[in-house]
Amino acid sequence: MRRFLQPVATVLGLILALGITLALLSPDPLGSMMRLAQGAFGDWLGITRTLVKWTPLTLAGLGVVVAWRSGMYNIGGEGQFVVGGIFGAFMARPFLHSTVPWWAMATIVLGAAIVGGALWGWLAAWLFHKRKVDVVISTILLNFIAIQGLAYFVTGPLMETAHKLPQSDRISSELALPKFNPAYDVHYGVFLAAIAILLIYVYLQRSKPGFRLRLVGENSRATRANWIEPERTRSLAMALSGGLCGLAGGVEYLGSTQQLGLGFSQNWGFLAIPVALLAGLNPILVGLSALYFAAILGGSKNLAGFTVDGTAIIYVVQAIAVLGLVAIKRLSRPQLRISENA
């Protein structure tokens, strides 16, 4: 019964969270919700628009899952996403006018993006283990540093050859990630995100290192007794988490924006945190939770009058959904836990 009720309740709760937010904005929340759904799934334009947004949300959301599962509160997805984009753009630069096949370009750029994000994530783990710097604080600070770094690079070393606007040179569509249909924005990155869901699921739930990672997250003292080093596992988790967020940045660069600019990240790494939380840190559910938020982001384009409110709406929905989930979890669970302060 519980197995059946929980997902139903979650879906109803999510619709309610959206309804509350829309009611704050317009006298006709039901109509708005219908238009939003229409905008997100009504036609191919809507569906592809939703999928384009689903891709970075899913990849970065998986990144958040990996870190949080190991007990590391990585809030730095945004910075790792940006650093991934910067690394990718650096590696892409020498090949911009070459005739390498797209898959070779993708390997180079996405590989660099993963490395960049992984380094940025691992740095926070290193600071935590060596100097006890709280991960929440360090990853937040690293976000701001990365964003200023992006501003520096697009006005400096990575600036377009024309030297007019703060942006990098555009990747030609032959070198970028291929699109299914030139009329729509959706690109092969969708496959990468779908594959990543499966890989991370297998890694976390079906592999030995993944088991160790979850164990460390649940009880690092017990793992030490079992010859698992929590420091190593957590550093690895942060690198993997950063790598996924960096990959999200690389895919966004190579598939969607095709160039870096000041507004390269539309807060993807940040939005990914509630995506992961709402999925209960479960990699499979990340796909669904990302779809929900991608649909709101894409569908809000269809709401006449508050087109520009898309991201603001989603922040409110995410906050209400996460707080609601937290409350339900707490209120429905019998209080049997032993005091942590004992």
Added chain:
Amino acid sequence: MDWGFLLILSTPLILAALGEVVGQKSGVLNIGLEGMMLMGAFAGYWVAIKGNSPYLALAVGIGFGGVLALISAYFTVKLRSDQVVVGTAVNFLALGLTGLGYRRAFGEPSQLPAMPELASIGPIDAVTATTVLLIPLLWLAINRTKWGLALRACGEYPKAVEASGFSVNKIRMTALLIGGLLAGLAGAYLSVGVARSFAEGMTAGRGFLAIALVTFGRWHPAWTAVAALVLGYTQSLQYSLQGRPIFGVQVPSQLWLALPYVVALAVLVLVGSGSASPGALGRPYEKEG
């Protein structure tokens, strides 16, 4: 150096960090501080422009910070939810609500509306004066009162507090509320007194810097305020040094903008967290039985 400008620029950081000292002393890590500041910044701006009263604006900013703190306290203290999860959600809530509110109330104004001014003598206005006075007052409250003793005990060994007849939850909620009120004031002063305008996400990490400041200041109000002045100084460099060559080298402006965060991170690396940190910081308290 212009000390008056430094004081004004640093006041939002000092206020938010002082509030966070109280919260952390009681064992609660308020990750939602940034959101509470942002809420105060928007509410303050809104009232200042529409109501044309800077003092009412500050009061409403304080109120909004407090309301957000109470919401946060309900989840972290009462429901004992994860403090990072709740804090993150609070930040999102503030970011979304202020963004929507700003667009609804002001749209895209062709010219910035006039901002009423706080009465001041040099850099001393109602807020900077309050801030300076708050430093010794908070120290006294934390270190020389019965309430302060209970507060500190909540952060170190909450069981003992409960055993001596105090309510851990009540003390922690009060501490969070104080933090929220001060964060609301910090935000309102940022928009009304310092920037004299509002922009989405204008707190730009000041709430997180404030959390880091508490660690630099070793959980001591005066040292925390000094640390805030140091970070405020690094923030002021972006105005005074931007575009100027240093030792003949042209420094990119982004470096100045990134400097406060780099310095904050560097200091955290240097000082570590160490033994001054409250023992039960970040851990929810659950009554037994």
